[in-house]
């Protein structure tokens with residue numbers, strides 16, 4: 001239902017030299033699925049995500065949401081279409097001098113919901129979905145990171161979108177809070193059938209959440225597979241990220257000791273810089289989506 005067709009986005013660097021942030025990407029994202037996009041820092045993941053709602057308009061190519069080519073829409077039609085596409089960010093992007101209620105209500109005001117009572121009812125519904133009704137009158141500074149992200153999710157859901165774009169949604173959160181936020185995203189996908197697109201550099205996030213995975217390198221999608229492929233013994237990914245995803249984590253060679261030959265080997269992969277951003281997969285407790293994610297830590301989270 002989301003179709004990116006030959007999408008390219010070029011920026012100019014400080015010396016006016018072109019940077020192909022996204023380079024001829026074609027990607028089909030099935031309605032109701034969770035699509036993960038993973039890659040090196042600077043691979044073009046965020047730009048590609050922002051291409052989907054034209055927060056960053058592609059230099060060339062087409063973006064289709066369902067039967068609508070949104071790259072063709074005029075400003076007013078695009079404004080309407082954007083209400084079908086919610087977005088959350090690593091830094092939450094809440095308005096600091098507005099309460100939780102006012103933050104969520106803002107998206108409804110922008111969407112043109114005129115009736116105040118109607119807005120308030122929809123705010124209450126959205127806050128209920130992420131279990132944060134007790135913080136309605138709080139300001140963002142009075143919330144934890146996880147609570148802020150839940151408010152941001154409520155804000156994105158208030159207009160009842162078909163698509164939820166998530167740009168590094170858990171990168172600023174600790175592992176326990178990460179598990180909680182991922183569970184909400186999984187539940188929202190299951191319950192409302194919302195298509196979720198998640199950009200992240202966190203391997204365990206991709207493993208826990210995504211149905212389908214696209215690996216980006218230097219502006220291109222270089223490999224695609226399904227999460228279920230990662231559990232097939234015969235699956236042999238081409239990219240180092242794919243190999244990391246099927247491995248149990250990083251194996252480090254120690255001087256004078258033989259390597260185990262298992263896991264992801266940063267020395268062998270020439271992957272040092274990248275690896276500093278990545279943590280070993282610590283949670284082998286992740287269950288398939290639809291079950292509780294990270295069941296071991298779930299009890300005290302909500």
Ligand SMILES: Nc1ncnc2c1ncn2[C@@H]1O[C@H](COP(=O)(O)OP(=O)(O)OP(=O)(O)O)[C@@H](O)[C@H]1O
Nearest residue numbers: 011012019021039040041042043044045046047048
């Ligand atoms: N507004 C911009 N102006 C100029 N260059 C940009 C702009 N936005 C992104 N870029 C460049 O485009 C490339 C892709 O950036 P992008 O943020 O999409 O990558 P990313 O994979 O999301 O990386 P990260 O995980 O570090 O956020 C990078 O080289 C980046 O410096």
